[in-house]
Amino acid sequence: MAAPIAIHLEFGGGAELLFDGVKEHHVTLPSQSEPWDVKQLLVWIRENLLKERPELFVQGDSVRPGILVLINDADWELMGELEYQLQDQDNIVFISTLHGG
Amino acid sequence: MPIQCSSCAKKRAVLRRPKTGYSLCKSCFFWAFEEEIHQTIVSAQLFNRGETVGIGASGGKDSTVLAHVLKVLNERYDYGLKLLLLSVDEGITGYRDDSLETVKRNQQQYDLPLTIVSYEELYGWTMDAIVKQVGLKNNCTFCGVFRRQALDRGAMMLNVDKICTGHNADDVAETVLMNVLRGDIARLHRCTAISTTSDGEGAIPRCKPLKYAYEKEIVLYAYFKKLDYFSTECVYSPNAYRGHARTFLKDLEAVRPSAIMDIIHSGENLSVKEGVKMPVQGTCSRCGYISSQALCKSCVLLEGLNRGLPKLGIGKHHRLHDKILTQQALTQQEEKKLKAMDF
Numbered sequence: 001m002a003a004p005i006a007i008h009l010e011f012g013g014g015a016e017l018l019f020d021g022v023k024e025h026h027v028t029l030p031s032q033s034e035p036w037d038v039k040q041l042l043v044w045i046r047e048n049l050l051k052e053r054p055e056l057f058v059q060g061d062s063v064r065p066g067i068l069v070l071i072n073d074a075d076w077e078l079m080g081e082l083e084y085q086l087q088d089q090d091n092i093v094f095i096s097t098l099h100g101g
Numbered sequence: 102m103p104i105q106c107s108s109c110a111k112k113r114a115v116l117r118r119p120k121t122g123y124s125l126c127k128s129c130f131f132w133a134f135e136e137e138i139h140q141t142i143v144s145a146q147l148f149n150r151g152e153t154v155g156i157g158a159s160g161g162k163d164s165t166v167l168a169h170v171l172k173v174l175n176e177r178y179d180y181g182l183k184l185l186l187l188s189v190d191e192g193i194t195g196y197r198d199d200s201l202e203t204v205k206r207n208q209q210q211y212d213l214p215l216t217i218v219s220y221e222e223l224y225g226w227t228m229d230a231i232v233k234q235v236g237l238k239n240n241c242t243f244c245g246v247f248r249r250q251a252l253d254r255g256a257m258m259l260n261v262d263k264i265c266t267g268h269n270a271d272d273v274a275e276t277v278l279m280n281v282l283r284g285d286i287a288r289l290h291r292c293t294a295i296s297t298t299s300d301g302e303g304a305i306p307r308c309k310p311l312k313y314a315y316e317k318e319i320v321l322y323a324y325f326k327k328l329d330y331f332s333t334e335c336v337y338s339p340n341a342y343r344g345h346a347r348t349f350l351k352d353l354e355a356v357r358p359s360a361i362m363d364i365i366h367s368g369e370n371l372s373v374k375e376g377v378k379m380p381v382q383g384t385c386s387r388c389g390y391i392s393s394q395a396l397c398k399s400c401v402l403l404e405g406l407n408r409g410l411p412k413l414g415i416g417k418h419h420r421l422h423d424k425i426l427t428q429q430a431l432t433q434q435e436e437k438k439l440k441a442m443d444f
């Protein structure tokens with residue numbers, strides 16, 4: 001069993017509008033048999049945090065194209081994307097690029 | 102297993118560049134991003150020493166990054182430009198008033214003078230009032246046409262030599278796609294140009310220094326530099342057709358990031374075959390702005406609003422322009438056609 005982990009989530013660039021305008025969320029992911037990865041985190045966010053129009057945030061297993069993801073301040077493309085295994089106290093940022101220039 | 106920067110090989114990489122696939126650390130990314138814009142400016146000869154350059158500032162990510170980078174480069178390479186911020190207040194409660202607050206903070210942060218021109222003072226109509234009359238179907242047409250001219254008018258008041266806007270590579274690719282989807286050959290031909298010359302009275306030359314900068318990098322640049330920008334959706338319904346084009350483009354980009362640059366290159370290398378009718382640019386006989394018709398789009402839209410015939414500027418009613426110019430009365434049938442508005 002993997003112990004529960006506490007992580008910090010941040011939504012910006014307009015993505016926060018799908019979360020009642022709240023940018024920062026401190027959350028605890030419950031204990032489960034496998035370690036948490038980003039793919040499971042997206043399912044958890046969809047079920048527990050998303051307030052409206054889920055199709056504007058998730059598409060299939062991943063985030064909607066045009067939403068950037070940073071894991072501990074690094075582009076998730078350098079961190080394994082969906083397969084990245086979350087650690088306690090990780091900082092995950094989602095930034096929409098789809099809102100007005 | 103942090104990945105090292107492929108440029109300096111010393112620090113931890115923070116992003117993978119969509120254009121090159123290189124992984125760079127923060128400082129190498131800042132440098133590369135700024136240098137590429139400098140190269141764009143130099144190779145396209147966008148500016149001349151001594152010019153006054155107005156930056157079209159909306160408070161959004163693109164124009165905020167543009168203002169920041171131009172200020173940095175103007176100092177680093179001594180361009181000798183006088184930079185100023187130029188904003189348009191469309192009069193949209195809860196949207197533009199908030200983003201203008203951001204522009205006002207940018208004015209302080211970057212120490213650049215700011216001028217705001219409003220639809221209300223230029224046209225006598227705010228977007229809120231326009232939407233009340235025309236509904237939510239064609240409001241983006243009014244807003245787009247009025248904004249373009251408002252920037253020019255503001256720039257003229259300030260004796261600006263050039264206007265630059267924050268259009269990025271993704272925007273340009275989207276516009277290429279939109280013009281293909283609309284069959285707008287004249288615009289398809291022009292839209293990839295990095296700068297326009299002053300082709301007529303009343304239009305100031307424009308350029309797009311971020312034309313080759315990817316949206317992803319602009320957003321990450323703003324994020325890592327902690328730039329203050331405003332992001333929300335316009336409160337009035339956006340153009341659905343454009344929305345589809347945008348989603349399609351982002352889906353392509355997710356599979357193959359070079360799709361953006363490839364579409365821009367396709368647009369740049371298109372040539373229009375002989376015999377295709379292109380509009381001849383003249384000037385509006387009422388306000389002097391560039392126009393391929395007797396009356397420019399903005400004057401027609403305004404006439405429609407003022408007469409309570411909002412459909413006048415939507416679709417093709419060129420036939421009526423002479424009547425309007427000579428202040429002839431419209432027939433009942435013509436009036437009826439122009440009045441009905443779908444809400």
Ligand SMILES: [Zn+2]
Binds near residue numbers: 108109112126
């Ligand atoms: Zn480096």
Ligand SMILES: [Zn+2]
Binds near residue numbers: 385390
């Ligand atoms: Zn006119």
